Amino acid sequence: MEKSAKWALVSLCKGKTIQAQIIGQDAHGRNxxxxxxxxxxxxxxxxxKLGLAIDWPKFSGGVYGALELPGIRKKLWLADARQNGRMHVWKQFEAQQNSNASQ
Incomplete structure (x- = not known):
């Protein structure tokens, strides 16, 4: 997912000028x-809109929430769990999906 987001952003921005307006810092001190x-x-x-990011209301005021794809928060959360070695979360999700499918 991370690489997909990177290349989508490259595609949107390549050869173009970007204007950035700093609006705050996150809990890790990043702008x-x-x-x-x-x-x-x-x-x-x-x-x-591409499903490669989610709204962060703390900084956006919620303006992007309506643009989120259905189910994207769970999908990105599970992708993050897989990438960061929290496979137990992914396995629990798969087990729940399998049990729901058999019902």
Whole structure:
């Protein structure tokens, strides 16, 4: 998922000028910014619409929530669990899916 997001962002931005407006810092001290292309394209909105990001209401005020694909929060959460070695979470999810399918 991470690589897909990276290449989608490269595709959206390659050869273009990006404007970034820093709006805060996350819990790890990293800057959070609203990023736009010169034509006004909101890069956060584009990534959310592609299913490669989710709304972060703490910083966005919830403006991207309506753009999220159905079920994307669970999908991204499970992908993160798989990538970060929390396979027990993934296995529990698969077991639950299998038991629901057999009912």
């Amino acid at each position: 959070v910014a609203k990023c736009y292309l010169q034509d006004g394209t909101d890069l956060s909105a584009e990534m959310v």
